[in-house]
Amino acid sequence: MYEVIGSLRTRTFRVLWLLEELGQPYRFIEETPRSEGIIALNPLGKVPALRIDGDVLTDSVAIMTYLADRHGAFSAPAGSIARARQDALTFYIIDEMDAVLWSSAKHSFVLPEEKRVANLKPTLGWEYERAARHLCRRLEKSPFLCGPDLTLPDILATHCAEWAKAAKIMPRLPVFDAYLERMMARPAYKAAQTPRT
Structure with a gap:
C-alpha cells in the first residue's frame, strides 16, 4: 500500500487526487512542510513524499509520473510522441503557473520579511493569466488539455488554479472556469479532499 506523507493544502493534494483516480489504496500521513517527520524523508x-516498498519518492510531479507509468493510466506511454507532448505541457504548467504561484507564496509569507519584494503580486497575476489563456486555447479544441482524456497536466493545472484563487490572482476566463468546474466535480477530486488515513 502507498503511504502519502504531506499536508492536504499543499502539492500533496495532487498525489492524493491521482491515487483516487487510479483507485489505488493508500494511507495519508499528515506532516507539514519542514517538520521533523518530513525532513527525515x-x-x-x-512535501509530499511517497513511501512504497521501503523506498521514498519526493516531488509531486515525479511521484505522479511514477504512479501513472506504474499503473498505465492518465498518461501517454513513455517513449511516445504523445508522451513528449504531454511532458512539454507538464513542464509548461510547472514553469509558468506553479513557479509563479510559489513566488507569490514566498513573497507573501514564506521568505523572511526583509527578503520579500513588495507589490510583486500584480506582475505574478499577469504571468499566471497569460499561462491560463494559453491553456484556454487548448481547451477550445478538446475537453482536456491533452485531448479527449484526463492526463497529469489536467490535475496539475486544476491544482494550480485552486492555489491561484487562494493567492487572489485567479483571472476570470469563461473557458477555464467551465473546465475547472468539470474537474472539481470529479468524484476522485472530491474524495481526495478527505484522504484515507
Whole structure:
C-alpha cells in the first residue's frame, strides 16, 4: 500500500487526487512542510513524499509520473510522441503557473520579511493569466488539455488554479472556469479532499 506523507493544502493534494483516480489504496500521513517527520524523508523539508516498498519518492510531479507509468493510466506511454507532448505541457504548467504561484507564496509569507519584494503580486497575476489563456486555447479544441482524456497536466493545472484563487490572482476566463468546474466535480477530486488515513 502507498503511504502519502504531506499536508492536504499543499502539492500533496495532487498525489492524493491521482491515487483516487487510479483507485489505488493508500494511507495519508499528515506532516507539514519542514517538520521533523518530513525532513527525515526529504532533507529539503518539502512535501509530499511517497513511501512504497521501503523506498521514498519526493516531488509531486515525479511521484505522479511514477504512479501513472506504474499503473498505465492518465498518461501517454513513455517513449511516445504523445508522451513528449504531454511532458512539454507538464513542464509548461510547472514553469509558468506553479513557479509563479510559489513566488507569490514566498513573497507573501514564506521568505523572511526583509527578503520579500513588495507589490510583486500584480506582475505574478499577469504571468499566471497569460499561462491560463494559453491553456484556454487548448481547451477550445478538446475537453482536456491533452485531448479527449484526463492526463497529469489536467490535475496539475486544476491544482494550480485552486492555489491561484487562494493567492487572489485567479483571472476570470469563461473557458477555464467551465473546465475547472468539470474537474472539481470529479468524484476522485472530491474524495481526495478527505484522504484515507
